[in-house]
Amino acid sequence: KTTVLRTLLGQLDENNYRNALIFNPCLSATELLRGINREFGIQSEALSNAALLQELNRFLVKEKSAGRTVTLVIDEAQNLEPSVLEQIRLISNLETDTDKLIQIVLAGQPELGLLLEKPELRQLSQRITVRYHLRPMDYDDSKAYIRHRLSVAGCGLSVQFAPSALKRIFGYSGGVPRLINILCDRSLLVGYG
Secondary structure (H helix, E strand, C coil): CHHHHHHHHHHCCCCCEEEEEECCCCCCHHHHHHHHHHHCCCCCCCCCHHHHHHHHHHHHHHHHHCCCEEEEEECCHHHCCHHHHHHHHHHHCCECCCCECCEEEECCCCHHHHHHCCHHHHHHHHHCCCCCCCCCCCHHHHHHHHHHHHHHCCCCCCCCCCHHHHHHHHHHHCCCHHHHHHHHHHHHHHHHC
């Protein structure tokens, strides 16, 4: 999930997009606003949520008039408190008469979906127009993923997993990248030892 987000943000042209990535969502609503403004490079001494939101709004209007799309990505969003999610809803209200000023991506574990089903988060949940659940990789994708990770690490063809090892890694991991990483790391460590 995090890798997909970083890859996406890395592919967006800086001339056309302004992006902020919040990866530590265990924040208060005020800390979140300060973090968002800091990520966008907004210098601020403001103390209140209202003042921080006004500064963010001025930035968004300026970026919109320059033809840029502003994107806020919050990773591990399942850890957000309902009051912080309400602040995100307020940010999503920032718009002109004709356009939204900011695109917000909430990424998280399956618990995020359960959190958004709470009655007090109904208004935010209704604003979410696209939802996607990343599924585990299949066997072929898992093999390709392992080959890619080895290549990025600089191993080329000098390090390979036997077909039977690949099947076991897939069987134990179920195609979940984080588990594949752990299993491969431990396998390589044992092989080195």
